[in-house]
Amino acid sequence: MNRSLVAVLLSVALLATSSSLCSCMQSATCQHTERENIRVLIVDGFSNHDWKQTTVLVRQILEASGLFSVDVSSAPSADGPSDGETWRPPFDAYDVVIQNCNSIGDRGAWPEQVQQDLERYVSQGGGVYILHSGNNAFPQWEEYNKMIGLGWRNKNFGWAITIDNDGRLRRIPPGEGANTGHGKRIDALLTRLGEHPIHRGLPQSWRAADLEVYRYARGPAENLTVLSYAREPETGLNFPIEWVVRYGEGRIYNSTFGHVWTGASNPPAMRCVAFQTLLIRAMEWVGGREVTWPVPDNFPTDKNIQLSGENS
Numbered sequence: 001m002n003r004s005l006v007a008v009l010l011s012v013a014l015l016a017t018s019s020s021l022c023s024c025m026q027s028a029t030c031q032h033t034e035r036e037n038i039r040v041l042i043v044d045g046f047s048n049h050d051w052k053q054t055t056v057l058v059r060q061i062l063e064a065s066g067l068f069s070v071d072v073s074s075a076p077s078a079d080g081p082s083d084g085e086t087w088r089p090p091f092d093a094y095d096v097v098i099q100n101c102n103s104i105g106d107r108g109a110w111p112e113q114v115q116q117d118l119e120r121y122v123s124q125g126g127g128v129y130i131l132h133s134g135n136n137a138f139p140q141w142e143e144y145n146k147m148i149g150l151g152w153r154n155k156n157f158g159w160a161i162t163i164d165n166d167g168r169l170r171r172i173p174p175g176e177g178a179n180t181g182h183g184k185r186i187d188a189l190l191t192r193l194g195e196h197p198i199h200r201g202l203p204q205s206w207r208a209a210d211l212e213v214y215r216y217a218r219g220p221a222e223n224l225t226v227l228s229y230a231r232e233p234e235t236g237l238n239f240p241i242e243w244v245v246r247y248g249e250g251r252i253y254n255s256t257f258g259h260v261w262t263g264a265s266n267p268p269a270m271r272c273v274a275f276q277t278l279l280i281r282a283m284e285w286v287g288g289r290e291v292t293w294p295v296p297d298n299f300p301t302d303k304n305i306q307l308s309g310e311n312s
């Protein structure tokens with residue numbers, strides 16, 4: 001077969017592939033490019049935070065990037081209608097699950113069957129993004145604790161991690177230190193560790209808006225990589241802000257970004273350019289994709305935070 005014929009056949013094959021990916025190639029609003037969107041399921045339904053507004057704002061950020069297709073599934077809460085028997089989100093139909101439930105104060109729980117579904121989904125390669133106080137949830141669920149690595153727990157629950165100023169990690173044993181806690185939210189200076197794909201091209205340090213810096217988050221802390229840390233004002237120690245965990249074949253990203261309290265209007269934690277950039281990049285990574293989202297020109301420096309325009 002001569003070279004020009006091979007080239008023609010290749011072009012035909014490529015055309016066939018792209019049209020099977022996208023049936024709206026002529027549409028100006030079509031956001032499909034070479035790859036299909038990352039399929040995302042936000043799971044919410046109960047929290048001490050404003051979970052409804054959180055879901056709306058996160059969905060807006062993800063959809064505006066053009067990289068994601070987002071669905072939402074709301075779990076039955078302790079004071080809501082009791083349809084726990086029928087609630088069974090189809091995790092396997094998605095590349096990433098965003099966990100936006102916080103059970104603190106007995107607000108709700110996921111049925112046993114749904115817990116097992118998530119365990120199987122992640123161990124077989126599914127991605128999970130733990131959103132803000134999602135790591136406060138489900139202390140009795142042993143496999144969830146393994147997935148998040150560290151969470152809002154009492155001081156006897158498990159290991160905590162601090163980071164020396166030279167970037168070395170120290171593991172604090174159960175019983176040493178304190179319960180998990182945080183002080184007033186601050187425009188925290190974050191410093192990154194290593195060269196994780198989510199952080200490729202970022203400055204070494206930057207400021208994140210209106211952040212809760214957790215002290216002594218606790219857990220089994222296995223198969224865990226700390227991506228960034230900040231100094232916690234009360235203890236003067238550095239604690240993790242972002243970390244990732246491997247669970248079977250799956251990937252989990254955790255951070256304390258994204259605080260939205262009831263009644264908040266245009267919450268700065270959601271307008272933070274660092275949060276928005278890292279949300280999209282982390283979602284690409286936990287979804288098993290190459291991290292392609294660019295670092296914007298207005299990504300914050302170590303001096304000042306950067307806020308995007310008001311949320312609509």
Ligand SMILES: [Zn+2]
Nearest residue numbers: 133212259260
């Ligand atoms: Zn919060």
